[in-house]
Amino acid sequence: MQVQVKLFAFFREGRFIKEDKELPTDTTAGQVIDDLNIDREEVGVLMLNSRHCKFDTVLQEGDIYAIFPVIGGG
Amino acid sequence: MADKIFRVNMTDLSTSIEDVPADWAGHGGRGLTSTIVAAEVPPTSHPLGPNNKLIFAPGLLSGTAAANSGRISAGAKSPLTGTIKESNSGGTSAQKLAKMGCKALIIEGQPQDDSWYSLSLTPDGVTISKEEELIGKGNFAVVESVEKRFSDKIGILSIGQGGEMLMSAANISVKDPDSHVRSLGRGGLGAVMGSKKIKFIALDAGDAKVEISDMDAFKAANKTFTKALVDHPVSQALGTYGTNVLVNIINEAGGLPTKNFTAGQFEGHEQISGETMHDLIVERGGKPKHGCHKGCVIQCSQIYNDLKGNYKTSGIEYESIWAMGADCTVDNLDQIAEMDHILDDIGIDTIETAVAFGVAMEGGVLDFGDSNEMIRIMKEEIAKGTALGRVIGNGAGSVGRTYGVTRVPVVKNQAIPAYDPRAIKGIGITYATSTQGADHTMGYTIATEILGVGGSADPLSKEGMVELSRGLQIATAAIDSTGMCLFIAFAALDDETCLPALVDMLNARFGINLTADDVTNLGMSILKTEHAFNIAAGFTNLDDRLPEFFETEPVPPHNAVWDFSGEEIDTFWNF
Numbered sequence: 001m002q003v004q005v006k007l008f009a010f011f012r013e014g015r016f017i018k019e020d021k022e023l024p025t026d027t028t029a030g031q032v033i034d035d036l037n038i039d040r041e042e043v044g045v046l047m048l049n050s051r052h053c054k055f056d057t058v059l060q061e062g063d064i065y066a067i068f069p070v071i072g073g074g
Numbered sequence: 075m076a077d078k079i080f081r082v083n084m085t086d087l088s089t090s091i092e093d094v095p096a097d098w099a100g101h102g103g104r105g106l107t108s109t110i111v112a113a114e115v116p117p118t119s120h121p122l123g124p125n126n127k128l129i130f131a132p133g134l135l136s137g138t139a140a141a142n143s144g145r146i147s148a149g150a151k152s153p154l155t156g157t158i159k160e161s162n163s164g165g166t167s168a169q170k171l172a173k174m175g176c177k178a179l180i181i182e183g184q185p186q187d188d189s190w191y192s193l194s195l196t197p198d199g200v201t202i203s204k205e206e207e208l209i210g211k212g213n214f215a216v217v218e219s220v221e222k223r224f225s226d227k228i229g230i231l232s233i234g235q236g237g238e239m240l241m242s243a244a245n246i247s248v249k250d251p252d253s254h255v256r257s258l259g260r261g262g263l264g265a266v267m268g269s270k271k272i273k274f275i276a277l278d279a280g281d282a283k284v285e286i287s288d289m290d291a292f293k294a295a296n297k298t299f300t301k302a303l304v305d306h307p308v309s310q311a312l313g314t315y316g317t318n319v320l321v322n323i324i325n326e327a328g329g330l331p332t333k334n335f336t337a338g339q340f341e342g343h344e345q346i347s348g349e350t351m352h353d354l355i356v357e358r359g360g361k362p363k364h365g366c367h368k369g370c371v372i373q374c375s376q377i378y379n380d381l382k383g384n385y386k387t388s389g390i391e392y393e394s395i396w397a398m399g400a401d402c403t404v405d406n407l408d409q410i411a412e413m414d415h416i417l418d419d420i421g422i423d424t425i426e427t428a429v430a431f432g433v434a435m436e437g438g439v440l441d442f443g444d445s446n447e448m449i450r451i452m453k454e455e456i457a458k459g460t461a462l463g464r465v466i467g468n469g470a471g472s473v474g475r476t477y478g479v480t481r482v483p484v485v486k487n488q489a490i491p492a493y494d495p496r497a498i499k500g501i502g503i504t505y506a507t508s509t510q511g512a513d514h515t516m517g518y519t520i521a522t523e524i525l526g527v528g529g530s531a532d533p534l535s536k537e538g539m540v541e542l543s544r545g546l547q548i549a550t551a552a553i554d555s556t557g558m559c560l561f562i563a564f565a566a567l568d569d570e571t572c573l574p575a576l577v578d579m580l581n582a583r584f585g586i587n588l589t590a591d592d593v594t595n596l597g598m599s600i601l602k603t604e605h606a607f608n609i610a611a612g613f614t615n616l617d618d619r620l621p622e623f624f625e626t627e628p629v630p631p632h633n634a635v636w637d638f639s640g641e642e643i644d645t646f647w648n649f
């Protein structure tokens with residue numbers, strides 16, 4: 001299945017901003033992070049189709065998946 | 075030497091130094107400005123008349139070595155909202171006031187004639203002088219010239235043309251350590267200073283220092299506090315990308331108000347994002363990391379250079395970039411930086427003014443995205459005080475009324491900032507119930523709703539949002555009294571050593587025995603004081619509402635509407 005993966009802030013360094021990925025069915029949000037060699041500890045927010053999700057959320061065909069480190073502002 | 079109240083009466087041009095009344099002693103920053111406004115300003119007075127007062131107060135820990143403690147508060151009755159108002163800012167003024175032993179500066183009365191004045195403060199008191207040369211000048215010229223007259227070591231509070239012309243969006247500029255400016259931004263306090271006919275205030279503390287009751291305990295607590303701040307990952311991200319790191323995440327969440335609040339995502343988000351800004355700053359030899367005052371260990375500010383590598387602006391915040399960017403559909407950071415610089419110079423609030431531009435675009439005054447015309451209007455109309463310039467300089471509500479626009483994003487006539495309350499509901503409760511009109515900083519629920527700091531809450535659900543906003547508004551009122559930058563809150567929410575260390579510092583500074591509960595009670599009592607002032611000024615629970623269009627117009631991508639009932643909102647005040 002195809003999923004669009006988007007990275008933000010320093011997660012982009014040495015990786016990418018946005019990429020369409022071909023993933024096996026039943027891939028979880030956490031597995032994508034592991035495959036990208038991103039430390040789960042550094043992850044702040046995950047969003048699937050503009051809604052927050054968790055490491056164990058299962059991705060679906062056509063999903064847009066955004067991965068953010070811990071960030072803040074105001 | 076005990077701290078004193080410095081009082082200036084602009085009606086008879088007299089000054090005095092007074093002892094601090096006992097019930098003001100435990101207050102600083104916002105707690106003190108609001109306490110003084112509530113005690114001395116008649117709630118029904120005209121904000122620009124002789125009975126309003128302008129108060130400046132450093133935080134309780136300002137002027138000490140405590141990390142991030144250099145915030146100054148200004149308070150008055152607001153000409154924009156008609157409510158009580160406190161606005162706070164970095165820069166060097168809080169430290170100067172605290173060091174000279176000035177617990178608060180109260181400016182009252184109004185000159186009888188058309189003369190302009192300046193104030194100069196030293197540990198010995200206040201001098202009032204006539205001012206002619208700098209009238210009509212922008213803030214940057216004022217800072218340059220005042221530094222030449224005194225020295226570049228002094229602190230400066232000043233107004234630009236916006237404040238002189240009594241515009242409701244006018245702010246007060248606060249000189250930063252590099253002789254650039256930060257702003258006491260919201261609520262038109264620059265107009266109050268202009269109504270007192272004061273162009274600038276020079277602050278010279280000489281080599282005076284703040285006294286610390288128990289230096290060893292203070293140092294130990296500050297060490298723990300600083301470590302909590304420095305270690306928190308949010309602090310690290312703030313130092314790299316500034317607050318503008320929020321553009322992409324708020325856009326992703328569908329809560330980035332776009333094109334005068336008609337959509338929740340902006341096509342040009344990447345071009346104006348913190349990531350893009352960081353790369354541009356590095357490429358052009360600017361500084362991604364910069365503190366708005368000495369002692370800041372987070373350093374969310376930055377130095378932004380233009381294409382040629384020359385200084386353009388500093389301390390540009392997410393909310394300003396959002397307002398001039400997504401809300402007006404401008405996707406060019408250089409144009410936004412140029413506008414930020416112009417608005418700082420004229421001395422009007424970037425959020426209020428840019429949201430006013432968004433409403434003007436909807437009203438057909440100019441096209442969405444036309445940043446060249448925005449710049450022209452700022453320079454040729456607002457700075458010169460033409461009719462159009464004054465309509466925009468009086469804020470989003472003023473533009474809406476003038477051009478018959480119904481989609482006007484304001485609460486209590488103050489522009490709603492960078493988070494759409496339909497898609498991020500907790501912040502809507504803060505906008506509705508804040509004692510100061512729409513203001514995200516009053517109870518920053520975004521931390522929990524979007525950023526996952528201090529727990530998590532579904533931004534599209536109403537559940538628990540009133541409690542979330544209430545808890546944060548109480549905590550914020552207390553933090554705003556310490557002189558601490560609000561960005562300590564991320565560490566405070568997550569790291570259990572942070573707040574106790576802050577309380578320990580307060581105790582060591584003053585030789586007192588506060589507990590964490592006392593600090594929470596302080597926050598509650600400040601909110602209640604402010605709320606009581608507003609009620610006496612004629613506000614009711616029906617003013618704690620969002621504009622109607624949020625209930626009737628779904629905002630994409632979530633197609634969410636604002637669905638809190640009035641009764642639900644009113645439970646906010648049950649404490």
Ligand code: SF4
Pocket residue numbers: 142164364365366367370371372373374375559560561
């Ligand atoms: S974190 Fe930012 S706003 Fe806070 S004190 Fe530092 S530079 Fe100023």
